Amino acid sequence: MDAFKAITMTFATYYAALCSSVTLYRLSPFHPLARYPGPIMCKASTIWVAYVASKGKQHLYIQDLHRRYGDAVRIGPNEISFRNTDVINPLMGSRGLPKGPNWDGRLFQNPMHAMISIQDPQEHFIRRKPWSRAFNTGSLKELQPLLAARVEQLVEAAITQKGVVDLSKWINFFTYVTNEDNRAERPLSPLKVLEDGLTAIIAGTDTTSSTLCNVFFFLITYPKVHEQLQAEVDCYYPPGEDALDPQHHPKMVYLEAVIFLPEGNQARLHFYSVHRDPRNFSNPDSFWPERWLIAGGNMTSSEELVHNPNAFVPFSHGPSNCVGKPLAMREMRTVICQMVQKVNMRFAPGWNPQDWERDMEDRFNVKKGPLPVIVEKRD
Numbered sequence: 001m002d003a004f005k006a007i008t009m010t011f012a013t014y015y016a017a018l019c020s021s022v023t024l025y026r027l028s029p030f031h032p033l034a035r036y037p038g039p040i041m042c043k044a045s046t047i048w049v050a051y052v053a054s055k056g057k058q059h060l061y062i063q064d065l066h067r068r069y070g071d072a073v074r075i076g077p078n079e080i081s082f083r084n085t086d087v088i089n090p091l092m093g094s095r096g097l098p099k100g101p102n103w104d105g106r107l108f109q110n111p112m113h114a115m116i117s118i119q120d121p122q123e124h125f126i127r128r129k130p131w132s133r134a135f136n137t138g139s140l141k142e143l144q145p146l147l148a149a150r151v152e153q154l155v156e157a158a159i160t161q162k163g164v165v166d167l168s169k170w171i172n173f174f175t176y177v178t179n180e181d182n183r184a185e186r187p188l189s190p191l192k193v194l195e196d197g198l199t200a201i202i203a204g205t206d207t208t209s210s211t212l213c214n215v216f217f218f219l220i221t222y223p224k225v226h227e228q229l230q231a232e233v234d235c236y237y238p239p240g241e242d243a244l245d246p247q248h249h250p251k252m253v254y255l256e257a258v259i260f261l262p263e264g265n266q267a268r269l270h271f272y273s274v275h276r277d278p279r280n281f282s283n284p285d286s287f288w289p290e291r292w293l294i295a296g297g298n299m300t301s302s303e304e305l306v307h308n309p310n311a312f313v314p315f316s317h318g319p320s321n322c323v324g325k326p327l328a329m330r331e332m333r334t335v336i337c338q339m340v341q342k343v344n345m346r347f348a349p350g351w352n353p354q355d356w357e358r359d360m361e362d363r364f365n366v367k368k369g370p371l372p373v374i375v376e377k378r379d
């Protein structure tokens with residue numbers, strides 16, 4: 001028993017000494033990131049931010065840290081978060097930093113890296129080629145009939161539901177099956193296919209569905225914006241015209257403006273803080289599609305507009321940016337045109353719209369609450 005006690009004491013003393021010396025070093029002026037400000041809890045250990053992340057409001061916490069400490073904040077012992085746009089190219093451009101080791105924790109099948117987490121730029125470049133082919137113009141053209149059929153199914157399902165429809169759930173189903181439809185054949189080993197298949201589901205399903213749900217949430221909240229969008233949709237896709245055909249998308253400036261929603265050692269750019277920084281955008285927390293029209297010269301305004309398009313990076317930037325952007329944009333434009341042409345929506349009676357933002361949780365992917373709406377077919 002004495003021997004057991006002695007061994008336990010030795011291990012306890014060893015680990016206590018190890019933990020305190022590591023913590024002291026992390027807090028000391030000798031640490032390479034010592035000059036960056038941040039809360040002690042963040043400098044000492046990753047556990048604190050992991051705890052905050054587990055609550056689903058990490059985006060607000062880091063935004064608040066930037067407000068308190070400035071553009072560069074130490075959010076972990078070895079991690080800096082940036083809010084200033086001049087780091088976008090040095091961090092994420094073609095000569096930027098490779099992905100850091102924190103991506104290891106997001107793998108499904110170590111060591112068969114999913115493309116999104118590959119740290120070697122050359123290996124990443126090679127792995128990305130089939131992905132880029134899968135989303136080029138020719139592939140999207142091939143995919144179009146399938147996408148159109150899925151969008152039609154979605155809108156039909158919304159129309160035929162009796163009573164309240166949880167739009168969030170239906171749009172999730174839609175983006176999930178559309179992604180599955182798009183599983184292009186890729187010349188990879190089965191494990192890599194598994195990794196990349198899961199990446200496609202995670203990177204492509206939740207992102208597109210959250211953006212679409214937000215668009216519909218704001219369209220219902222701001223009827224004037226909805227009216228304006230409906231006028232544009234009715235102009236290009238009057239009743240009888242096929243709203244599933246993407247031919248008019250390039251001319252639809254208001255549709256584009258509506259989709260660009262306000263807004264989610266290692267360094268990362270905190271997109272949420274950058275998009276909501278008043279140095280980059282006037283009224284950064286408002287749903288105000290007109291900002292894009294004014295900035296693009298399609299509308300005039302007496303107000304002075306702060307608008308920095310370089311600070312708008314929802315699909316990231318550089319060689320690891322979103323390879324699925326063409327598909328995501330095509331999906332969103334088609335769903336919005338078809339929905340706006342075919343139906344009117346309002347929130348379900350008794351539902352509090354403030355619940356939408358309250359229930360939104362950032363857990364690397366976004367977890368959404370329900371979006372209960374009443375869908376009525378347009379005459």
Ligand code: HEM
Nearest residue numbers: 115116200203204207208211314315316320322323324328
């Ligand atoms: C509105 C919808 C979408 C948004 C906002 C979005 C955003 C992003 C962002 C910010 C990244 C960079 C992640 C990082 O490096 O930290 C990314 C990467 C990626 N996205 Fe998307 N995405 C969307 C839709 C899609 C779709 C539909 C797909 C297709 C299946 C997709 C597939 C990917 C892949 C495979 C990567 C990794 C790229 C690489 O490592 O080279 N995304 N996306």
